[in-house]
Amino acid sequence: MKRLPDRLAALNLKMMRTTLAAFIVLLSLAFSTQAQTRRPPYGLPAGAQVIEERALELKDGKKRSLVLWMLRPKRNPRETPGEPYTCPEETRGSYYSGPARVSLVDTAAGRVVNTVKIIEDDSEGADEVNIPYRIHAGSYYHVEGVAAGSEGRPTILWLKDFNGDGLAHEFTLFDAEACMGLRTALYGYSEKQDRVIQYPLSLETTDTDGKKATEVLNWVDYLFNERPAAPGLWKFEIDYRGRGGSLDRYEVRYNMQAERFEGTLTQTTDEQQ
Numbered sequence: 001m002k003r004l005p006d007r008l009a010a011l012n013l014k015m016m017r018t019t020l021a022a023f024i025v026l027l028s029l030a031f032s033t034q035a036q037t038r039r040p041p042y043g044l045p046a047g048a049q050v051i052e053e054r055a056l057e058l059k060d061g062k063k064r065s066l067v068l069w070m071l072r073p074k075r076n077p078r079e080t081p082g083e084p085y086t087c088p089e090e091t092r093g094s095y096y097s098g099p100a101r102v103s104l105v106d107t108a109a110g111r112v113v114n115t116v117k118i119i120e121d122d123s124e125g126a127d128e129v130n131i132p133y134r135i136h137a138g139s140y141y142h143v144e145g146v147a148a149g150s151e152g153r154p155t156i157l158w159l160k161d162f163n164g165d166g167l168a169h170e171f172t173l174f175d176a177e178a179c180m181g182l183r184t185a186l187y188g189y190s191e192k193q194d195r196v197i198q199y200p201l202s203l204e205t206t207d208t209d210g211k212k213a214t215e216v217l218n219w220v221d222y223l224f225n226e227r228p229a230a231p232g233l234w235k236f237e238i239d240y241r242g243r244g245g246s247l248d249r250y251e252v253r254y255n256m257q258a259e260r261f262e263g264t265l266t267q268t269t270d271e272q273q
Contacts, residue, residue, distance in 0.1 A: 040069070042105045042112050047072040051096065051131055054157035055107070056169060056189055063108040066157055066171075066189065066196060070131065073098035077134075085136065087179035093135025093151065100129045102187050104196035114195045116187065119218065120175060130175070131156060140174040140182075140225065162186055162224060163199070163254045163261075164232025170199070172224040180243055184224040190259055201252065201261040208246055208267050223252060223261075232256075234263070241269065 040048040044067075051068045058064060073096035078089065085093075100118040105111065120129045135141055138148030146152040162170040170188030177183070186199040201223065204214045226236045232254035239247050247270075252263030 042067065042103070042110055044069060044103070044112065045071070049073055049096075051100075051133075052155070052157050053105075054159060054171075056159075058191075062194070063106060064113070064189065064194075065105050065107050066159075067103045067105050068131070068156055069101055069103065070096055071099040071101070073100075073131075075133070076130075085139075087176050089135075090139045091132070091141070091174040091176045091182075092130050093132040093154075095130045095132045095135075097128060097130050099127045100131055102196055104189065104194075116196050116198055118173070118185075118187075120183075129173075131173075140176075159188075161231075162188070163256070163259075164228070164230075165256065166231075167191070174225065175219070180240065182222050182225060183219040184222060185219045186224050186261075192259065197259065199259065199261060201263060203252075203263055203265055205265040206267065208269055221248075223250065 040046070041050065044050070048069045048071055051070055051073075053065050053067045056064045056066065075094070076092075076097055077094045101115050102118060103115040104113040106113055117127065118129050120126065132141060132154050134151050135143060135154050136149055136151045137143035137146045141154035141156065142158040143150075143152040143154050156173070157171050159168045159171055161168045162172070169191075170186055173185045173187070175183040175185075187196060188199065189195075190197045198218055201217045201220050202214065203217055203220070204212060206212050222236065222238055223234060226234055229235045234250060234252040237247060237249045241247055246267040249266045249268070250263060252261050254260075255262050
């Protein structure tokens with residue numbers, strides 16, 4: 001027969017093993033719960049980080065939201081915090097970089113309806129964009145609750161009526177690569193298609209030699225930062241002549257049937273032409 005001290009030692013060892021096993025189970029459950037918590041919503045792919053979500057106000061009872069998300073984005077804080085912004089920083093501030101998407105989701109069913117890839121360059125099509133997560137107010141992106149010049153979190157999905165249909169379902173992305181030139185792109189909800197779409201511009205350009213050419217653009221200089229002359233109509237000019245360029249006159253209208261913008265660009269070197 002085992003002595004009492006031996007039996008107590010064996011009992012203590014058994015209790016320790018039981019406690020350790022229970023601890024491992026609890027730890028596994030905690031990690032499992034944490035992993036489930038971090039799982040992207042709506043069935044978005046692994047590595048997706050939701051940047052912003054905005055519910056749409058629809059009259060037909062559909063439950064829809066726009067979700068802006070990025071795939072494993074990299075954080076890029078400003079290198080010189082507190083210093084005046086450079087021209088590119090006016091649209092970037094401290095920013096995420098990486099592949100970006102905007103999805104239309106059915107919030108009632110918890111699923112993605114469709115997704116549009118955000119491509120920053122019409123010609124190269126590189127799958128990487130810059131989305132600010134902290135930027136100063138008073139520039140291109142809307143920053144809620146802070147004074148102009150102070151930094152805060154921008155609202156990227158700042159929905160407005162850009163196409164003149166009376167519905168605030170569109171938002172703009174901005175990219176200033178230098179102090180002259182501002183590339184803009186427009187995304188939004190199409191009621192006709194029940195999808196999120198990017199709104200292209202079919203632009204007929206007449207250059208300084210009188211030659212005409214038509215191209216379809218996804219990013220357009222200044223357009224969606226300009227105030228419309230009337231709902232769905234823009235008339236504005238950009239003067240590049242001080243930099244050896246031309247005076248660019250735009251006239252753009254929204255084609256509601258085709259769900260795209262159509263316009264003309266006339267380039268001159270003489271202001272009177």
